[in-house]
Amino acid sequence: MLSAFQIFKMLMGVVVFIFVIIFFFRVSNMYVGVEERADDFEILRGFDRSVRQTFTSGNPGTFVNFRFLDSLYYDPPRLKSRNQKTLTVTTFLIASTFESNLIKECEEYEWFSFCWVYAYPQNFTLIFTPLDGDGRKDLIKDIVEVMPGDIRFAHCNDTDLLRGDRNAFLAFVDNGMDDITYTPCTVSIPDGYRLVTITTDESIEPRRNEIVLNPQTGAYIEYLSGLPELVNAPSPIRTGSYEDARDVYFLLTTGKSALDYKNEMFLNDLTIAAKIMEERMKLVKRKMLDLNVQQCVECPTPFPKECGYTNALGDEFTSDLYDAMAGPSGSLRQLNDVISANDDYLTALARTAADYKELIAGGCE
């Protein structure tokens, strides 16, 4: 006959046992989710760290841990993993999953520079099929010139695919390409490869990892490239127009949304820098006149107030800056106005770089 205490001990044992099982079960469930999220989190954070290091040091790097993620979706500037872990990184443009090389690139304008980190696939190969269109050879050469150094190139004619490094390929474009009558490439294009079909035929639709360029109109049709797993993506075919080989470089490797994002970032940074520079030039000029400070350009004696830093050289810079950024009212334009206007601002921007270089050479800066 069991005593009351023995019954109590048995009941207590069962209760503790149930408690431990439930606790263990619940914690391990939480753990499974946490571990997955923590892994995604760690991989994305690791990528963020690599990008920041490349950006601040300027030294090239690599990142190979994306292969541990099931999927990755790039919606600039956000990178999303399957478990909805999101990373917003504003200083990079990504081209690939898996093993990536990271390099820092800059567009320089003497007083302003726009830099970003570009992640492109290791063992990336660019394949060309020039079907028709005047200027296709020049377009190919321009594109090859702007690509990062270690990318390989190939040409494809139907099922024929021949690869080579940059120099061998350029030599082939100059000497061998004219002898071939190309038909559309039918080889399957895996990730890590991009096919560029150059043609004036607007009915040709790209397959996955392919872009079709029209060298006469500057139009392109792309099959949304970048990352293999697209979650909730709209139609993968996108159209638009490109200005030059640099635009094509972005389209090829990152897609239209990344190109748009890069242009947006560029104009955003440029607007801030131009506004600051304009204010700064005005302040310096005013104070130099007030304080009778003479710098750089040699002035005759007696010293007229218009001389030195306040001469035409400084004014030229400011006036070109206005051309680059200003609207009819004379005040610096808003970002949208600049984008929607024609691209004369790039020419004016180049002029500001030349002006500023002269200011430096003259000892004014």
Add this chain to the structure above:
Amino acid sequence: MKGQTSIAAIVIAVILVIFLMIFLFATTISQQIGSDYRDEYRNLYVTNMLLSLLNTDTECEKFSDMVKDRYFGGAICTEEEIVYKLGSHINDTLKATGNTNYRWLLEVEPKFQGSFITQWGDSSVTDEDGYWDARTFLSSGPYRLEVKLYIIAD
């Protein structure tokens, strides 16, 4: 009674050991993660301290010129002025960044034969562990001088 006391003692001891282990475990983790960035920040701090110092103009001349003049002639400042100005600039900077009670040493080592090492500041800094240091080079024609800055908390 004695049995009860010994069990209670064992239980308390086990619980205390477990808490101690949790505490040590937690502090080790947080230290590990913070330390990479702390090192990077310290390197940035002391490297910038050295480069900025050398680039600074004073009433007699730029610090980098003071260093070069020591080896190649043409010194404008006296030895006392140099030491005072170095100390004043370094201490102002340390104070403004919340680092008081630091000692410093600026050492110049020529990378060519037949010359001498210059030390300004407290030469005992490098005898101890835990100093922060940075180095850079100054050149005059084909001749190079390695300039090193050491700082250590008191």
Add this chain to the structure above:
Amino acid sequence: MKGQVEIMEYMVFVLLTMFIIAFVLFMIFGFQFLSLGGEQAGEIESRSLFILQSLLSSKTLNSPQYQKGSVLDDAVLTVMTCDDIVDMFGERVYVEVRTFLEKPDCDDPGLSSLERSRCESRIGKLISMENIQCTSEKYPECFVWRYQGCEKQDEMVFRSVPVNVLRKMNSTVAMGVITIGIRGSET
């Protein structure tokens, strides 16, 4: 009495067993939780370093003449605003730059006591001048740059590094310090 002791022993045993199981689970799973917390602390460090290095290497903020290290242009610092900082970094970063005036050596043994007290009072004046905040009106007779709207807040993490400031009006390079403060709660 013996029964009470037995119950007490049993309770203690159950409590201890549960405690040990919880501890074991904590050691196995706690690493993940602590790492995440540690990661967040690491993230603040990483972000503050990145913002500092971006400011130090910004072509707009720096004078073009100096290749090694950063030399911030004092006129650019004067015209910059908190809105510019927010546009650059997407958050209200506390930014402060200050420079130092050269102070005379009052410990020179060659000085008389009158000269020494004059020297010390001059140092006092220089130190109070060093706190003059820059505006377009006060420029260039000012030595501290702060930005209205991007103020210091208690819960911020601060980082400071030495820097040079180019005093454009007299073309001299001064020694200074840049301090930034960021909030921990940003992504």
